[in-house]
Amino acid sequence: MPRARSGISSPIPSVKFNEALREILNRAIDHFGPQNWWPADSPFEVMVGAILTQNTNWLNTKRAIENLKQAGILNPHLILKRRRILPRLIRPAGYYQLKSQRLINFVRYLIQQYRGSITRMRQRPLFMLRKELLALPGIGPETADSILLYALNKRIFVIDAYTRRILSRHNLISGDEDYDQLRIRCEENLPKRISIYKELHAQLVMIGKTFCRRNDPHCSDCPIADLRGLS
DNA sequence: CACCAGGCAAGTA
């Protein structure tokens, strides 16, 4: 029997949730093809992208990254050295003052703790890194986990607005879980494989961008339109 | 024109 105790709603039994995640992943891959995220030429570019794309359209983020490449400063030391020109270069990504400072703080951390070496950074265990990243200003849970999963190849699942909206609209979660509750619930119901975590998050973003906008959900030809948890 | 985008932090009560 489903438990409904003490006012805490538990939308769906776990045994169904894992099947739902599997089904979402399989159907999305059928529909969109494998995404092989994160789209970037280097782990450092992933990190920069993760910060620049906060609440920002990916196309605008790409423009900002392209500007950094064009200027030849897409590495920790040069970003620090040329920090004065950052706002102009990353302008298309929006919040450019804020994000310039976030990038500067981040590369300072990378240089001071790891001499700018991502290889050295990767030696450190997952949850020590997560704690360090979350202590930096402007690095919240989603940004931290994106960096950990896609730049450092650590096994942690990324929750974003699309993930929450899609699972919520399909009644697979109640929607009021906090970030870590939702992350852990997903991790518990997924094969413990980094490649699965990477691909599922990528596919959820594809579904979200294409079929599950804030307003205007044209969910008719969405590959998971018929998936529903609970009732 | 309004609304949105691969968040986060600071302020308020």
Next chain:
DNA sequence: TACTTGCATGGT
């Protein structure tokens, strides 16, 4: 703890 607001550009 639970809301609200600022940050800002470019697409639809």
